Amino acid sequence: MFVIPKASIVFGAEVLILLVNNLSKRKLSKKLPFLLLNRNLNLNTSNVIMNKKSILNSFRKIAFLFVFLLGLSFQVTAQRTVENLNRGLVAMRLNPNQVYLSWRMLGTEPTNVSYNLYCNGKKVENSPIKTTTNYTHTTTLNEKYTIRAIINGKEQPESETATVWADQYLDIPMQIPNGGTTPDGLSYTYSVGDSSAGDVDGDGQYEIFVKWDPSNAHDNSHTGYTGNVFIDCYRLDGTQLWRIDLGKNIRAGAHYTQFMVYDFDSDGKAEMACKTSDGTIDGTGEVIGSATADYRETTGRTTGFILSGPEFLTIFNGVTGKAMASADYLPARGKITDWGDGNGNRVDRFIAAVAYLNGSKPSLVMGRGYYTRLVRVAWDWRNNKLTNRWIFDSNDSKSAAAFGQGNHQMTVGDVDRDGKDEIINGSSAIDDDGKLLYANGLGHGDSLHMTDMDPDRPGQEVWQCHESPKQYKNYGLEFRNAKTGEPLWGVEGNGIDIGRGNAADIDPRYKGYECWGATGNLYDCKGNQIGTAKPSINFSIWWDGDLSRELLNSNQIDKWDYTNATSVNLLTATDYSSNNGTKSTPCISADLFGDWREEVIFRKSDNTAIRIYTTNIPTTHKLYTLMHDTQYRVAIAWQNSAYNQPPHPSFYLGTDMKPQTKPDIITTKNK
Numbered sequence: 001m002f003v004i005p006k007a008s009i010v011f012g013a014e015v016l017i018l019l020v021n022n023l024s025k026r027k028l029s030k031k032l033p034f035l036l037l038n039r040n041l042n043l044n045t046s047n048v049i050m051n052k053k054s055i056l057n058s059f060r061k062i063a064f065l066f067v068f069l070l071g072l073s074f075q076v077t078a079q080r081t082v083e084n085l086n087r088g089l090v091a092m093r094l095n096p097n098q099v100y101l102s103w104r105m106l107g108t109e110p111t112n113v114s115y116n117l118y119c120n121g122k123k124v125e126n127s128p129i130k131t132t133t134n135y136t137h138t139t140t141l142n143e144k145y146t147i148r149a150i151i152n153g154k155e156q157p158e159s160e161t162a163t164v165w166a167d168q169y170l171d172i173p174m175q176i177p178n179g180g181t182t183p184d185g186l187s188y189t190y191s192v193g194d195s196s197a198g199d200v201d202g203d204g205q206y207e208i209f210v211k212w213d214p215s216n217a218h219d220n221s222h223t224g225y226t227g228n229v230f231i232d233c234y235r236l237d238g239t240q241l242w243r244i245d246l247g248k249n250i251r252a253g254a255h256y257t258q259f260m261v262y263d264f265d266s267d268g269k270a271e272m273a274c275k276t277s278d279g280t281i282d283g284t285g286e287v288i289g290s291a292t293a294d295y296r297e298t299t300g301r302t303t304g305f306i307l308s309g310p311e312f313l314t315i316f317n318g319v320t321g322k323a324m325a326s327a328d329y330l331p332a333r334g335k336i337t338d339w340g341d342g343n344g345n346r347v348d349r350f351i352a353a354v355a356y357l358n359g360s361k362p363s364l365v366m367g368r369g370y371y372t373r374l375v376r377v378a379w380d381w382r383n384n385k386l387t388n389r390w391i392f393d394s395n396d397s398k399s400a401a402a403f404g405q406g407n408h409q410m411t412v413g414d415v416d417r418d419g420k421d422e423i424i425n426g427s428s429a430i431d432d433d434g435k436l437l438y439a440n441g442l443g444h445g446d447s448l449h450m451t452d453m454d455p456d457r458p459g460q461e462v463w464q465c466h467e468s469p470k471q472y473k474n475y476g477l478e479f480r481n482a483k484t485g486e487p488l489w490g491v492e493g494n495g496i497d498i499g500r501g502n503a504a505d506i507d508p509r510y511k512g513y514e515c516w517g518a519t520g521n522l523y524d525c526k527g528n529q530i531g532t533a534k535p536s537i538n539f540s541i542w543w544d545g546d547l548s549r550e551l552l553n554s555n556q557i558d559k560w561d562y563t564n565a566t567s568v569n570l571l572t573a574t575d576y577s578s579n580n581g582t583k584s585t586p587c588i589s590a591d592l593f594g595d596w597r598e599e600v601i602f603r604k605s606d607n608t609a610i611r612i613y614t615t616n617i618p619t620t621h622k623l624y625t626l627m628h629d630t631q632y633r634v635a636i637a638w639q640n641s642a643y644n645q646p647p648h649p650s651f652y653l654g655t656d657m658k659p660q661t662k663p664d665i666i667t668t669k670n671k
């Protein structure tokens with residue numbers, strides 16, 4: 001059963017002319033590919049005999065129409081505002097005789113940009129570096145490096161200076177919060193949890209946000225008090241900028257606090273948004289609401305749950321941690337039982353994301369509920385005001401098909417190619433304007449991936465696992481059209497909850513992504529089984545020199561040896577640990593600095609530090625920083641939402657990928 005409220009198929013020249021005259025510019029640009037396709041079909045089928053003149057006239061008309069429609073689509077496709085990143089130059093010692101360097105190709109630079117590398121102010125190579133954004137320098141000295149881009153033959157201003165690290169990682173010392181004791185006398189301690197990244201001061205270098213989880217954090221289905229949740233911000237040099245204490249009225253656990261770090265108002269400095277309550281203490285020591293209120297349930301099954309009292313959504317300043325604005329959290333919890341159970345489990349299922357809903361500026365999307373009622377609320381932070389953009393609620397009749405059709409995370413991207421982002425809840429999707437795009441009825445799942453997985457097929461695809469056999473029927477795992485929700489192929493779930501699924505280009509013999517999950521085998525993007533052995537099913541990371549993606553699981557990076565159908569270890573972060581129990585996720589993985597390959601942050605097992613690993617493997621592939629692809633960038637923001645998922649870009653990045661084009665972005669003016 002598929003609900004596809006947007007009729008996408010338009011036939012015939014009459015309809016075309018009608019559309020040209022009547023449809024809005026936005027609708028036109030959405031339907032552009034179909035219109036052109038059908039116009040061409042008409043040309044081929046309607047006139048059996050055509051002389052040269054009539055062919056020429058037809059071509060002229062088509063050309064005119066094409067230019068006309070193209071003009072319209074350019075008018076409505078706005079440039080997206082992104083971070084004004086620095087060069088991200090890193091230098092690390094490879095061995096006593098060599099230093100490895102790597103830097104960003106910015107999304108604002110032309111594809112033919114080249115670079116001069118300087119060591120202590122002297123050019124390392126006489127001619128510019130054209131085909132890569134990394135370099136291995138033969139030297140026994142640890143000196144200072146800078147980069148200058150060359151654009152149209154002109155050397156650009158000098159980058160920030162990089163000094164040589166001793167190894168391929170950067171350690172950031174952590175300030176561990178003191179543990180405590182619950183009202184029922186149980187003690188707890190703290191460990192580093194999920195992390196995020198944003199440039200809070202506008203110098204083009206990321207700061208790292210760290211959430212602290214108490215050892216008694218709970219899944220919503222478990223009884224018990226928890227310690228408070230803290231969120232810190234650190235510069236890469238280890239300076240702690242602030243600490244926010246979410247207070248006793250925010251419970252700790254994977255489904256409660258999803259903190260979104262993004263430059264929401266495009267002022268060049270990142271903010272942080274999350275759910276707060278009475279007693280939250282901001283980074284400057286100010287208390288939100290009542291400092292003494294205590295809404296924790298004290299008896300029975302719901303001991304430790306917070307099922308009464310106010311709920312807020314707060315925007316925090318990234319530099320100071322100051323609460324700049326708070327609004328009532330939407331939707332309000334209302335009656336607990338309206339969310340599908342009486343014990344406060346499903347009412348407190350929160351998720352969050354960031355999306356370019358208007359096509360040019362980011363919006364915040366906060367969610368509540370996915371097993372039953374599903375509500376997603378879009379907010380804008382502009383000119384120091386937090387305003388509600390739209391509310392999507394499966395209680396509304398037009399959105400009812402999304403009831404129960406959500407995951408523990410949303411993925412975000414422009415699936416209908418109108419320049420504006422859609423929100424993919426899991427088995428349902430919301431259009432940029434807050435209206436239902438589709439719901440395919442296959443139900444809740446724990447994991448999803450979206451990108452152009454099949455480069456031979458137009459548009460993006462989603463690979464998702466599902467939980468409830470009654471809903472998923474034959475699709476325990478499904479590979480679907482991201483725009484319509486229609487499965488293209490799938491894997492039988494055999495009546496069980498399929499808890500995991502992953503997708504990445506791990507086998508260059510098959511163009512596109514390979515897909516696998518907790519059931520079934522290894523498949524290419526067309527659904528052909530290509531093996532029975534499967535790699536780890538958690539995260540993926542671009543780490544070595546080729547375009548295939550490597551596997552990230554626990555504290556390890558592995559490469560899939562497709563010839564022998566086995567995993568080969570590339571890096572093990574000894575004494576460092578992953579988070580979220582059996583989910584084995586890193587603090588975060590993202591393209592934080594250096595070239596387009598991804599960095600990963602693990603916590604030291606004793607929580608005294610986090611370590612950012614970066615690759616030191618040369619590559620011949622020169623790609624834009626992934627952070628200037630907004631689909632990838634917002635995926636870094638939502639990575640920490642409940643059951644973390646790896647980020648994917650908006651385009652096919654893999655073996656035999658098309659040459660990149662310059663992203664359609666503008667950067668913020670740093671202050």
Ligand SMILES: [Ca+2]
Nearest residue numbers: 199201203205
């Ligand atoms: Ca910064």
Ligand SMILES: [Ca+2]
Nearest residue numbers: 414416418420
């Ligand atoms: Ca769109």
Ligand SMILES: [Ca+2]
Nearest residue numbers: 507510511512
């Ligand atoms: Ca492949």
Ligand SMILES: [Ca+2]
Nearest residue numbers: 593594595597
């Ligand atoms: Ca990188």
